[in-house]
Amino acid sequence: MTTTVPEPATTHMHREIGESAAAIAHQRKANAATLRSLALELRVAPPRFVVTAARGSSDNAATYAKYLIETQLGLATASAAPSIQSVYAVQPHWRDALFLAISQSGRSPDLLRQAEAAKRSGARVVALVNAPDSPLAALAHTVLPLHAGPELSVAATKSYLCSLSMIADLVAHWSADAALDSALAQLPAALGSARAFDWSALVEDLVDARNLFVVGRGLGLSAAQEAALKLKETCGLHAEAFSAAEVQHGPMALVDDGFPVLFFTQPDDTLASTLAIAATFRTRAARVRIARADAGTGDLPYAATLHPACAPIAAVHAFYHAANALALRRGRNPDVPPHLRKVTETV
16 A cells, blocks of 8 residues: 655644644643652652653653663662563562653553552552543552643654653752753753754665664663664664664674664763764764764754753754655655554553
C-alpha cells in the first residue's frame, strides 16, 4: 500500500514540533504548585533510590531522568523492566523508593501492573502522563501532567520534549537549583528559534543511507536513543544508539568508508571525550555529523541554553525538523509509519 507524501510544512509532525515551546511554557505554569509541594515532600523524606518505568520514547526520557537525577541529586536511578511484574508476577522490594512512571497515554497494561506493584511495595508513585484522566494517573500518589496536548502524528515529538522538560523541572525544584530553574524559564524562547538552524547536511547524508549510529553520552544519551528511534520510525532507516563510552567496543567493527554517525553533545564534562571519539570515527573515514550548541563548520547547530540539562531538549527539538524532512525525502509520511499505532498497549 502506498501513502501520499505531504509537503514538509503540512505534516502533523511538523506542526506538533512547532507547538512544543508553547506546551513547555504552559506546563511550567500549570504544574508549579504541585512541583513545589512534591519537592518539599521529597526533601523532607528523601527516597532511598529512584525507579523509572516507561516504554518507547518515554523510556528514552527515562534515560534522561537517570542521568539528571544521579548528577544533580546523587540518587541511584534505574529503569525497571515492566515484564517482571506483568509477565513474571514478581512483587518488587521498593519500599521508600520514588517510582517515576512516564507515559503518553497512561493506559498500557504492563505499566499499570508495575505501578500497582510499586505502590503495594511502599514506593511513592509519581506519574508523568499526558492523559491526566488515565488509569495510570488514578494509581499515582502525585500526577504531573505533561500538558503536551493532542498529538495526531504517530511519531511522538512534543510529548517527548514535554517529558524531558517535566523531568528537568522536577529536579530543579527538588534540588533547589536556581540556575536550572532559570534556564527552564527561558527554554521556550530558545526552542522558538529552532527552525533557523540548518540540519540539511544531515538530511543529504541520510537520504540513501541504510544504517546509522547515533551516539551520545551522559545527559545526551537520551537524545541519541530518541533520534535513533525516530529515524527507524519515520524514515525507515536502521539506526542504533550507543553511549560514546561504549561505541568503540564491538560496534566500531562495522564502521568503514562513508558509514554515517550522528553525535549529540552538550556543554558539560562529557564534551571533550565525546568529540575525541568523533575524531576517531573520522580516522575510519566515517561520515560524522555533530550536534552542538557552539556549532562550527559542518556541525549541526541547536539553540544555546543556560544549563547543560536543557541542551538535549534543544538538540532533539532541532533534530525533529530534520527527521520530518528526511522522511519525506525518503518517500515516507512521518505521520503514518507502516505497522505502527499511536498507542501501544503492552502486556
